[in-house]
Amino acid sequence: MSDIIKPTKAVAENGPYIFADILDFKGLQDIVVNHRIDWLIHFSALLSAIGEQNVPLAVRVNIEGMHNVIELAKQYKLRVFVPSTIGAFGPESPRNPTPNVTIQRPKTIYGVSKVHAELMGEYYHHSFGLDFRCLRFPGVISSDPPGGGTTDYAVAIFHEVLRTGRYECYLKPDTRLPMMYINDCLRALWQYMVTPKEKLKRRVYNVTAMSFTPEELTAAIAKHVPEIRISYRPDSRQHIADSWPQVFDDSEARHDWGWRHEYDLDRLVLAMLEDVKKQYIT
Numbered sequence: 001m002s003d004i005i006k007p008t009k010a011v012a013e014n015g016p017y018i019f020a021d022i023l024d025f026k027g028l029q030d031i032v033v034n035h036r037i038d039w040l041i042h043f044s045a046l047l048s049a050i051g052e053q054n055v056p057l058a059v060r061v062n063i064e065g066m067h068n069v070i071e072l073a074k075q076y077k078l079r080v081f082v083p084s085t086i087g088a089f090g091p092e093s094p095r096n097p098t099p100n101v102t103i104q105r106p107k108t109i110y111g112v113s114k115v116h117a118e119l120m121g122e123y124y125h126h127s128f129g130l131d132f133r134c135l136r137f138p139g140v141i142s143s144d145p146p147g148g149g150t151t152d153y154a155v156a157i158f159h160e161v162l163r164t165g166r167y168e169c170y171l172k173p174d175t176r177l178p179m180m181y182i183n184d185c186l187r188a189l190w191q192y193m194v195t196p197k198e199k200l201k202r203r204v205y206n207v208t209a210m211s212f213t214p215e216e217l218t219a220a221i222a223k224h225v226p227e228i229r230i231s232y233r234p235d236s237r238q239h240i241a242d243s244w245p246q247v248f249d250d251s252e253a254r255h256d257w258g259w260r261h262e263y264d265l266d267r268l269v270l271a272m273l274e275d276v277k278k279q280y281i282t
């Protein structure tokens with residue numbers, strides 16, 4: 001793993017970790033050569049909400065960073081994975097369901113940068129034979145702290161409810177968004193990366209597990225935390241969520257390379273309550 005921030009104890013003890021700045025092309029070359037890197041999994045990006053607060057930085061990290069990564073992959077013939085997102089669609093796209101191929105006019109710099117990443121990756125694949133692979137993820141739910149995404153209410157609610165019993169949600173109760181538990185996200189990534197290229201009909205696939213609303217998530221949590229109290233105060237992130245898919249059609253991934261999710265809403269809630277409780281047991 002690599003980043004520009006220090007690893008947590010768990011990450012540092014889990015395998016090799018190195019400083020890498022995707023804006024430093026020479027530094028990336030040094031790592032690829034000296035560590036004989038063959039696959040590059042590129043997750044660095046400013047997510048939807050935080051990108052709107054710092055567009056120049058989002059352009060540098062999400063677009064200039066992608067240029068470095070895709071050029072590096074071409075130069076050293078790396079297999080490269082770049083995630084895309086439900087945020088790569090916009091209000092003109094069909095929202096329920098949203099198919100793999102349809103109009104993409106996202107209204108966030110995050111979404112614009114991810115459409116750019118999809119198109120650049122496909123171009124390098126078709127023009128230079130680069131083994132570029134991309135999955136459009138829904139909101140990915142894990143016990144890691146929220147990372148500036150619009151879907152991160154579904155992460156923050158678990159931390160807040162276990163600490164105080166209450167949570168003020170920044171989206172309306174009926175805001176439906178596609179979601180996935182982190183274990184399904186990582187398994188989809190691995191399964192897709194090891195799939196023989198002959199099975200791939202395209203290089204950008206939608207994947208998802210479920211779609212839920214804040215009120216549906218609250219009801220599922222209440223089965224285990226009956227004292228939960230939720231209030232709603234929509235903010236600018238509501239406008240972003242209203243431009244996104246409500247239900248993701250991932251039938252092509254399920255047909256072409258056998259994608260299957262394993263976590264539905266009830267199983268996600270059980271896993272998240274367990275994961276987050278561990279963080280508060282001192």
Ligand code: VAH
Nearest residue numbers: 047048085139149150151
């Ligand atoms: C965000 N979690 O909310 C990210 C994601 C589905 C959107 O890419 O910005």
